[in-house]
Amino acid sequence: MTSSNLSTETTQTQAAPGQMGKGDTGMARTNIVAEPGKQEIIITSVFDAPRHLVFRACTEPNLLSRWWGPSRLTTVIDKMDMRRGGSWRFVQQDANGSRFAFYGVYHDIVSPERLVFTFEFEGTPGHVMLETLTFEAQDGKTKLTNRSVFQTVEDRDAMLRSGMESGASESMDRLAELLAEG
């Protein structure tokens, strides 16, 4: 077996702590694995909170809507039928009134350990992702793993590329916020 050091090195990055964000907590350390030629993205982060609370924040509409979407958009939970076969739909709206909707179906809900559901952007119908969220308790902290599996490598890469576009504008919004505060 030959190693693929080269590729894993470039696609696994670790957060620089306390670079951004408000308050004194600093940002969660977030790790990403997106290997070339694979159809998945794995994102992990450890939160300084017990597992049942992290699970609640991911499964209760009024909590989820506060953190899921980027801050420049308002997120409205249109539907969240939390049971096997039940569907969900979130609508995001920007300042100009443009809307982006996402929806899917829940496949497995094991409180407070695991959540499996499909994810689809209404703007690109037929491109379905399978999401698996696992919540692991670690000495009072919680490790959250978000594994997204795409239908094709191209779909996976398109999702990664989207971070380039939306990520940049989000950062600009943050900068504007900080400047306004100062």
Next chain:
Amino acid sequence: METEHVFKALAAHHRRHLLDSLSQTDGQTLTELCAQLPMSRFGAMKHLRILEEAGLVTTRKVGREKLHYLNPAPIQDVAVWVEHYRRLWEERFGRLEVVLQELQQQEQRNDLIEP
């Protein structure tokens, strides 16, 4: 160079092996590189061409030999791409942390009320 080409070039196991090999010994000949892959010379040349097109490998002719060199710059571009996506999630998780802090404070208050 388009990052998409780079991702495609990196997507094959044999091509990653060629890059690993060049990262250890730069400036290898076609014969040296082909010997490392379990395929025909023609097949190996095809992989090298894809790497060249993605800008990951550059070549130089020295006499009758063609030498191959690793160019890591495009890989850094892909890393930037992934890093932006990671940061997007980090911002999202930063907001989740704020929600979690509130939930923890609520629980502590409830504990005080109901001993």
